[in-house]
Amino acid sequence: MASKNLLLAKSKAHGKNIAINAVFYFLLISIGFVYLYPLLYMIITSLMTTEDLINPTIMWVPTRLDLSNFEMVWSVLEYPKSLVISIVFSVICAGLQTISCALMGYALARFPVPLKRLWMVLLIVVFIIPSDVLTIPRYVLFNSYNLIGSPLAMILPAALGQGLKSSIFVLIFMQSFASCPKSFDEAAQLDGAGRLRVFAKIALPMAVPVIVLCVIFSLVGYWNETAQTSMLVGSDFGTLPLQLQSFDSLFKNEFPTSFGDEANRLNERYQFSATLLVIAPLVIFYLFMQKQFVKGIESAGITGE
Template identity: 45%
Template sequence: MEKTKRQLFTNYYIKMKRMILGMQGTDGILFKLLIYGLLVGIGFVYIYPLIYMGSYSFKSLDDLLNPLVNWIPTQLYLENYKRAYEVLNFIPTLLETLYVAAIPAVAQTAVGAVVGYGLARFDFKGKKVIFILVLATFIIPPQVTLIPRYIFFNELNILGSLNAFLLPAAFGQGLNSAIFILIFYQFFRMVPKALEEAAQIDGAGHFRIFFTIALPMAVPGIIISFLFSFVWYWNETYLAAIYFGDSLTTLPLQLQKFVATYQQMFPAEMGLSGNKLNEGIKMAGTLLSILPLLIVYFITQRWFVEGVDRSGITGE
């Protein structure tokens, strides 16, 4: 009887242990709770600013001054977005931002694909040196080359135009171009050489192989390279302010001047608080400036995740 009870207790203990810790310690309830708790915590850290901005952007001045109103506004106040829309001059600035970000991103992605394919498929003298130079362009801080580039661009008379971004991107020297070259290098190395050899037997040249075999298999790499490049050009304010001056502007640049522009457009009068800039209007302007990027990400999320998975990018 005692042996039977002991056996039952042992079996129960083993079942509970397997349920909590799992078969290998990585599939039990305890492990899953730890992982999910960690993911929820990290996710909250990232999503908290968006929740904060979304909540405050719909608050009226009365809600902002009311200590009892914390997260949920008493009403859906859209006047903040109307003011922010006017201050940002949203539609013209959005079109100009797309112009500044999309064209260099396309050029940078195309050049990265060509250079990455060449490094992955051809052996030639100086290949290692080119690899070192490609990595050096990423390792060296852009502040080191800022003054020489500015002087060079001034001599070429391309300051104040998109060429200040487009020409470096077209020659593989855009924003973090080395990353995209390495992404395509990794993708094209995974393409089976047997496919290219079969195409060569059928009489296909290197250009035809590149466009008909290599590129279609590197679509996730193209998408992720374009998205990263597009976002980096979109968010670049330091170089854009130096190279473009007052000739071109972007939403992030307009957001930097948001307070000064608002005070100029809506001067506060004595005794009147309706025109004063508050936290709700600032948050509405910030959300409007990042809204296009959020829409692009939601549309391309599946391809973005697939590209990150296949390229092995972490933390970029």
Template identity: 35%
Template sequence: MQTNLISKIKDIKNNFVADMKDSNKNIRRKNKLKKFLVSFFRTFLIIGLSFIILFPIIQQAIWGFHDPSQVNNPAVIYIPEKWSLLNFKVASIALDYGKALFNTFRISLITMLIQIFITAIAGYAFARLKFKWNKILFVFVVITIVIPPNALMMSRRNYFTNIGLTGNELALYVLAFFGMGIRSGIFIYIFKSFFEGLPKELEESAMIDGAGVFRTFWNIMLPNAKGAIITVGLFAFVWQWNDSYYTNMLQVGSNMPLLSTGLANFIENVRGLLLKPEMVQLMGSDYSKIVEYHTIVLNVAALLAMLPLLVMYLFVQKNFVESIERTGIVG
């Protein structure tokens, strides 16, 4: 009888262990299925978004390699029957690409450096220095973000006309130096938020060593604001690169070729270019009245203007993502 009882206990134990194993297997299967569904959905979503974003760019790039004679060929949709770089050559000539690229890069770089320095000083002052009307002045900084640039266009243009800087790239540098450049209010807000997050012990230790306000900012605070500097620098560079509003308002593009102003007036420029006898001879026909071809060359010109930014982003992608995380920018 005792033997039967022991065997029954063993059977119950074995059944319990077997049930637990089956239960664990079911749980593992459910977890694996859940992970698979999440991974599949995430992959599907990423591929879908990538397709939506990249397809127009890839499509226009492929159309850029079409021979101009295939513009009105209904049989050619994506892959060209005859490959050609002629569209890129026409777009480069219409943009005066070499000079426009150099001028745009120079202006964007100088403006970026001025924006970083000035907005960093302003952000540090609002974050750390306690002075009268601090909060009220910062409200005015926020207002510069809210007010549309068009509301200030006439007053700014008249001001720079009166001081004789219209048509001079120096006008863009003056705007940036006085904290009124492209999105300067946002940059001041980024630096203010970043400096507020740094420990006050850094400043206190510097002041104990005899450092003044500017030395503390330059030697202690600014080197620790690498994330904010990278974020502001990239935004300032890209926004100035793509800017056509300020350059047209101040007529900066009237004295030198720029990529942004070249794209804004591209259709008129390319139409006049295609009428020239040497271009007709180069292309083998007159394309000045073919609207579809104007659109293709315009897209090629936009790709040429965007290409340097894409190459630059490939090199700074890691630092840019890290800086966005450190500065806490969302949306």
């Protein structure tokens, strides 16, 4: 009798669990839909022909498949060239930024550097200062060295640890190096390795997950950066987001249509296919690196203090 009651209670609890899980799934899926809505909307709109867009009865399903807009946008964006510029630019910046931040993080974690407190406070201050404040004087500075219009204007700050969100990367590196046992370093030093060698051969290999984290976030950051890049390097530098920023005028230059010709007029169809092409490399990158992105933040320990 008692065991039967227990069984009943158990199955009741089980049923309750299933119901709760169903609610959770419902919530997760509906939120997921809200997340993806702009993308779906964008994909579908970019597949619609201009007539479909004007036709109010067509909401979601295009009447016929027409991909000519992607071809047009491909050439307006000068896609292959822009893609290469984007990749080279963000890889250089991300690489240099990661190196400089790792050095700084190692210095703070391992050495009795004087004024450590001050540097920590400055890291936070640097993070908080809005980039708008720094852009104008940086412009004046680079202008006096004739570096405006050269990608160096973005690369140099990255190489010297003052790039996008550098402070966060420094703090992440610091925590990761501080959590490595010091005895490895000391053992290597006893074997006659110099400090730089210890850093390169012992500390860095142990921090590979953190390095990956910094590189990918920094890559995405520089890939998406337009505010400073357009100011310091110029909006014609030609990274994909910059091309997207000036897409409207680029499009009109390439397809100067008479007003009567509806087919080539700039509309959402072109805007969205351009946007899709611009985010496509990021999406692919994310699909391959999703684990590193999501796990990275959790394990990085930016979560405290």
